[in-house]
Amino acid sequence: MQFGLTDEQKMMQEMARDFALKEIQPTLKEDEANHRYRPERVKQMAELGFFGCALPEEYGGNGFGFLESVLLAEQIAKVSGSWRLPFNMQNIGPAVTVNKFGTKEQKERFIPNWVNADACGFFAITEPNSGSDVASMRTTATDCGDHWELNGQKMWISNAHVGDWGLVYAFTDREKKYKGMTCFIVNLKDNEGIVTAPIDTKLGLHCAPTGEIAFTKAKIPKDSVLGEVGQGFQICMWQLNNTRISCAAGALGIAGGAIDAAIEYANERTQFGKKIGAYQMIQAQIADMVAEHDAAKMLVYRAAWLKDQGLPNQQQTSIAKLFASEAAVHAASATMKIFGSYGFSTEYPAERFLRDAQSLRVVEGTSNIQKTIIAGIAMGDVPNR
The missing domain is CATH 1.20.140.10 (Butyryl-CoA Dehydrogenase, subunit A, domain 3)
Known part of the structure; x- marks a missing residue:
């Protein structure tokens, strides 16, 4: 049973610690007071390879796994809990999930952009009246032939009002209960049926953007389904x-x-x-x-x-x-x-x-x-x- 870290893992720890102290710490008090999110910092983290863990190199992965991601995120959170969030939004959430369930085309199209932070990621599950009971969500997706139509509201979503591409969970057949939920890859920008708004009344994590998403007859492409319909x-x-x-x-x-x-x-x-x-x-x-x-x-x-x-x-x-x-x-x-x-x-x-x-x-x-x-x-x- 091995309890020690490899030299490479120790170097990753040191790199993350260095980044947190030199790039996050100097402005943290001011940023916290002003609830300031810095997208350029996410890009810096991406350039250091922070978001490539548990992903194949062909899609921008770095050859490391979940343990290395944990080591990196731990060091960042030691300085600021807010700046641990991008590890989930860019990597362990959408990117790893699309790598598991997505088509080759979806993997090639989306994963590299999350890994290099050209696209700001998110995933939307929670709703105003649906939290721990995921299957009680009310957001629906209707098959309209040449597109899907999303209707509903998501709440307490990290990166909601700054996000680009991410995962949205909705019911395609409520009568099937758990088996009637589907996952979609959705672009929050340039869609008149999608409105986002920030939530600024949080107790903590002031530098991590949180918000709500409203879908009103939002049209999304038919190829937006991740995995299979009903697999959500x-x-x-x-x-x-x-x-x-x-x-x-x-x-x-x-x-x-x-x-x-x-x-x-x-x-x-x-x-x-x-x-x-x-x-x-x-x-x-x-x-x-x-x-x-x-x-x-x-x-x-x-x-x-x-x-x-x-x-x-x-x-x-x-x-x-x-x-x-x-x-x-x-x-x-x-x-x-x-x-x-x-x-x-x-x-x-x-x-x-x-x-x-x-x-x-x-x-x-x-x-x-x-x-x-x-x-x-x-x-x-x-x-x-």
């Missing part, structure tokens, strides 16, 4: 099992950033004549954070490794996502306590770590949904895929 639910579940590993990587990064900040502050701040890190209560908090983070790291890396080996991993991925996201919230909360009053100030990163960490309990399946998946597989109700 299967595609959606397969995709979420991948994108949640990137969320788990984001949790590792946020927790790691919070722990580093807590340790630095505990070694600098003095009370009653000595640094606060000398007090056992502070040490106990840091010890718990470090132990949980180390355990989370092993779980996330294991799940990513299983994916790269083509082995069953759904349960392990949900375990990783559940544990890592909860550990990140705990680490961020403990960091705020260690910072005391300064933790409540936007002048320090503690409050941002806590705000950003909260999202990871919700996205790509809430913590409760992860528990349902884990228990269902453990009890033999469903197989581990």
Whole structure:
């Protein structure tokens, strides 16, 4: 059993860490305050090969797998949880999913543009009244002969109002329930039937654009179907099992950033004549954070490794996502306590770590949904895929 990283993987970590510190950190406080998204930064990340993992080289892939993507995303999230999102939008979400279910023409047309960030990616599942219960979505796609017509609304969609090409899930036959859902590759631009709007009232992830999409008799080409008509639910579940590993990587990064900040502050701040890190209560908090983070790291890396080996991993991925996201919230909360009053100030990163960490309990399946998946597989109700 190997626990070490290769020299190449360590170099990738260092490259991502370097990028985060030199390109993201200098403007982060200002960008957070102004909810600023920088598309040119996504392009920079693409040029470094960040979005080529788990994809064939013929479509722009870099020859690496899910584990390398996790290592990259973790280092970026250590500085900013917001800038972990492009890994899902450009790579692990649409690109990897089209590579699995798409035709050769679809792969050639779309994947390279996501990998090199010429197209801004997204995937649209959640609706105003449909979250964890994916099959309750109301968006429909009607076959009109020479085109499909989309009607409905998507909510809380990353990159909604800045996105170009991405995946949209809709019902083509509601009577068939799960088997009546279909996935479409959709262009959000230059379509009079599609209107997007930003959501600026978020607690965290202020540099990651989030919005809503409204489809009103939106015409999309007949060749927009990904996979087969009626295969959408299967595609959606397969995709979420991948994108949640990137969320788990984001949790590792946020927790790691919070722990580093807590340790630095505990070694600098003095009370009653000595640094606060000398007090056992502070040490106990840091010890718990470090132990949980180390355990989370092993779980996330294991799940990513299983994916790269083509082995069953759904349960392990949900375990990783559940544990890592909860550990990140705990680490961020403990960091705020260690910072005391300064933790409540936007002048320090503690409050941002806590705000950003909260999202990871919700996205790509809430913590409760992860528990349902884990228990269902453990009890033999469903197989581990």
